[in-house]
Structure formats: structure tokens, C-alpha cells
Amino acid sequence: MDMTDITARGLVILGCGKMGSAMLEGWLAGGLAPQSVTVLDPTPSDFLTSTGCRLNAALPERPALVLLAVKPQIMQDALAQVTHYGGGEVPVLTVAAGLPIRYYERAFGAGTPVIRAMPNTPSAVKRGITAIVGNEGGTGYLDLAEELLSAVGQVVRLESEAQMRTVTGISGCGPAYVFHMVEALTEAGVREGLSEEVAGQLARATISGAGALLDSSDESAAQLRTNVTSPNGVTEVALRTLMEELPDLMHRTVMAAIKRDEELSK
């Protein structure tokens, strides 16, 4: 990533909890100078304090970017600290679920370049995926946003803001679905006779190993599944149970996320 502009003008992060810190961790590991980052957060974590970033310090006059990473429910109150950047010269990148671009246009004023992004927490280990979409003014900053966000994983550009709800339900929330699968697999192992420790180790290594294989292989997920499934063997029978219910369950899960995202937008 070319950090020249960010190093020279600075990056402001409003709210740096789980998601903000995941991205910041990836950027710092990629070489971003901590002194160029000003974080506004009422209760900085031990991680933040250890980074050397400027915490709750005076704001730079014209930062290269303002990142909004507070919860949508407190966005309104928190924004007052940075709305003076509105008007055109400073792009605003928000990762908040729900809130539409027009919300920020109202808060920062017309002409403010706004980019909406939906990242996920694997950004902390540079394995995130972030979807981005901008308003008219933000279009010129999509390259900058992509450059920054690709330092912590993959980036996809959306055709329309309306697609952001589905993205949130798939990849924004998705890591939680996968972590829950580890929990569920562990629980099944315990119920069928393993110790919590061994079941947990098996489940965790299986999910992360399958993820690594998926990442490094050219084969489709369906083919990788087939590779495990011996004809008339154990997996084939096991999958009958899982595949009967999981697609519909996953769809309902994503629909629940979309519905909540919609509620948060109001």
C-alpha cells in the first residue's frame, strides 16, 4: 500500500473497538506509521495504547481519510467530533452497518466524499474481505479506499449501495457463523464422548485447516467436499443430514441479518 498521503496528512479513526482495531492491526503490520494515526475513542484498549498511535489527541487539519468505526446506534453523538471535516476535501469512510450514505451526506454536508465499506474481522490477520461503494464525490476516492483496505485482505466494489445489506449478512457477519460452527462441532464431539479440550482442538483445527485448503486450492468448495466424501462411506451419510437443513438455515440466517441491518438504517 502506498501510505504516502496518509503518512503526510494523517488518518483519523472515530471509534476503534473490535473492527477498527482489526483493520488498524493489519495496517500497522503492513508498515503504516502509528504517529500518522489519530484515534478518537473514550476507552482505548490495551492494544490501542500499545500501538503508539495518537490517542484522543488534537486532530490533524486536513487528514487523508476519516474512518468511522463506531456502532450505528451511537454514530449520531460520536460524529460531532469530526463533522467539521465535511464539505469536500476530506473523504469519509464508514464501516458501520445499516446507515446509508445519505445519512453521512446529511451529517457532513453536501459535497462530502463518502465511501461505505463492509469489512470483517479477519482483517486483523490480513485475511479480511471488504465491499465498498461510494457516493458521487466518493467515486474519486475508491482507488484510495481499495488500496488501504486491500492491505488487510480482498476488496470488492459493489454496483449499488442496496447490495450492502446482503454483503453484511454474508461476509460482515460471516466469521461469526464460522466460529459458531466450531462451537457446535465441539459440542457434538463432547456429547459423543470426547473431552471438551480434545473436541475443541479437533473442531478448531478442522475449520481453520479447511479454510486454508479452500484458500490455497484451485478446486471449488463443492469439489473439495466431494474429495472428503468416499462413495457409500461415512461422510456421504453424514452430509445427507447436514445438506438437508443447512442451505435453508443459512438463507434464514442471512435474511435475519438483512432485516436487522434495515432496522439499524432507520
Ligand SMILES: NC(=O)C1=CN([C@@H]2O[C@H](COP(=O)(O)OP(=O)(O)OC[C@H]3O[C@@H](n4cnc5c(N)ncnc54)[C@H](OP(=O)(O)O)[C@@H]3O)[C@@H](O)[C@H]2O)C=CC1
Ligand atoms: N465487529 C465486526 O465484525 C464488524 C463491525 N462492523 C461495524 O463496525 C462498527 C464498530 O463495530 P465493533 O468494532 O464491533 O464495535 P465496538 O464496540 O467494538 O467498537 C466501537 C468503539 O467505538 C467506541 N466509542 C463509543 N462511543 C464513542 C464516541 N462517542 N466516540 C468515539 N468512539 C466511541 C467504543 O468505546 P466503548 O467500548 O467504550 O463504548 C468502541 O471502542 C459498527 O458500526 C459495526 O457495524 C462492520 C463489519 C464487521
Ligand SMILES: O=C(O)[C@@H]1CCC=N1
Ligand atoms: O453485528 C454487527 O452489527 C456488525 C456488522 C457486521 C458484523 N458485525
